[in-house]
Structure formats: C-alpha cells, structure tokens
Amino acid sequence: QKEVEQNSGPLSVPEGAIASLNCTYSDRGSQSFFWYRQYSGKSPELIMFIYSNGDKEDGRFTAQLNKASQYVSLLIRDSQPSDSATYLCAVWNQGGKLIFGQGTELSVKP
Amino acid sequence: DAGVTQSPTHLIKTRGQQVTLRCSPKSGHDTVSWYQQALGQGPQFIFQYYEEEERQRGNFPDRFSGHQFPNYSSELNVNALLLGDSALYLCASSFKDRGSGYTFGSGTRLTVV
Numbered sequence: 001q002k003e004v005e006q007n008s009g010p011l012s013v014p015e016g017a018i019a020s021l022n023c024t025y026s027d028r029g030s031q032s033f034f035w036y037r038q039y040s041g042k043s044p045e046l047i048m049f050i051y052s053n054g055d056k057e058d059g060r061f062t063a064q065l066n067k068a069s070q071y072v073s074l075l076i077r078d079s080q081p082s083d084s085a086t087y088l089c090a091v092w093n094q095g096g097k098l099i100f101g102q103g104t105e106l107s108v109k110p
Numbered sequence: 111d112a113g114v115t116q117s118p119t120h121l122i123k124t125r126g127q128q129v130t131l132r133c134s135p136k137s138g139h140d141t142v143s144w145y146q147q148a149l150g151q152g153p154q155f156i157f158q159y160y161e162e163e164e165r166q167r168g169n170f171p172d173r174f175s176g177h178q179f180p181n182y183s184s185e186l187n188v189n190a191l192l193l194g195d196s197a198l199y200l201c202a203s204s205f206k207d208r209g210s211g212y213t214f215g216s217g218t219r220l221t222v223v
Contacts, residue, residue, distance in 0.1 A: 004152075043200055043214040044153065088152055097166050098143065098202075098212060100152035
C-alpha cells in the first residue's frame with residue numbers, strides 16, 4: 001500500500017465547474033497535509049495546507065481533511081483553463097518526511 | 111528575495127558515470143530536501159539535510175549521497191548511473207524542517223543514456 005494515494009486521472013471538467021481532487025494516506029499519525037500544483041515541466045508550487053479536521057478555504061480553493069477516514073480533498077470552484085495542471089497531495093508523516101502522492105492530472109475544458 | 115536555485119537545469123550523462131547536482135536554498139531557510147520525480151509520477155523523497163547532517167532518508171540506494179555546506183547549500187551525488195536514474199531532481203528548502211514551508215527549486219532534468 002502506498003503511503004499517499006491519488007487517482008492519477010486525467011480528470012476533465014468544463015470551465016466554471018467544480019473540480020474535486022481526492023487523496024488518502026496510510027500513516028494515521030500524520031500531522032499536516034498539503035496540496036501542490038505542478039504545471040508540465042515546472043516544479044511544484046504550494047496551493048494550500050491544512051492541519052485540522054474540517055474545511056479550509058482560500059479564494060476558489062477549499063481543502064477538506066477527515067483524519068478518522070484518513071482522507072484529504074481539494075475543491076476548485078469556478079475552474080479555469082489555467083487551472084489545468086497536475087495536483088499533488090503531500091503528507092507530513094510521523095517520521096518527519098513530506099511524502100507525495102502520484103498526482104492527479106486536471107484538465108479544464110473551455 | 112531569492113528563491114531556491116538549482117544547477118544545472120539539464121544534464122545528459124552516460125550509464126556508469128557520476129553526477130553532482132547543486133542547490134541553494136531560499137534566503138532564511140536552513141533545511142534542504144531532495145526529491146526524484148520520474149515522468150508521470152509524484153516526487154519521491156531521497157533525503158534531507160539539516161545542520162550539515164543527513165536527517166532523513168528515503169528508499170534510495172547508497173549510490174545516492176549528499177552534502178550540506180555551512181551556508182546551507184547542498185549537493186546531491188549519484189554514482190554508477192543507471193538508465194532508471196533519468197528523472198527530474200527537485201530540491202526543496204524550508205526553515206527548521208517545517209513541512210509548511212517547503213519551497214521547490216525549478217529542478218534539474220537528468221537524462222542517462
């Protein structure tokens with residue numbers, strides 16, 4: 001079992017729709033959870049991080065964390081073609097390592 | 111405020127050769143982590159350096175080694191290169207090993223032929 005798992009996609013949504021990206025993790029003692037965006041050929045850039053159960057909103061982005069279910073999600077509202085990228089879920093585990101999932105490719109169609 | 115800088119940006123090496131990649135962390139950061147990202151995959155943790163010592167290591171063979179200098183810059187060395195070592199190598203810096211503060215460099219694209 002991989003420590004951090006994501007659906008590789010691609011996930012295709014029309015412009016203006018809500019994109020929902022999901023991630024599960026295996027280390028129950030994990031403390032912090034991150035979403036990074038990576039454009040093709042570029043390095044990852046941090047979008048959001050979340051520590052506590054519940055929702056955290058930042059503009060069009062909402063991160064959701066459910067520690068009991070070991071589940072993290074990212075919602076992107078009013079999706080734009082510029083949101084087309086690979087979204088990486090990362091988990092700060094008990095061992096103090098930042099572990100990434102394989103990423104979900106998102107395509108927003110005009 | 112300078113971000114994380116990596117050099118070189120691209121590199122082509124032959125199987126069996128050795129390579130050194132370099133990273134200068136973001137100003138104010140003292141911890142450097144190295145990741146390997148194969149095409150279509152997420153970044154895989156190689157190791158982390160703090161206070162000039164290797165603090166954490168991922169599941170990579172001893173052919174992968176590193177170093178951190180007193181100015182917090184870091185090198186990643188790979189010996190006896192294999193075709194499978196072809197990947198994007200990412201350096202991330204942070205302050206005192208805080209996961210919230212990871213900033214990535216633009217990476218070094220290594221191709222082994």
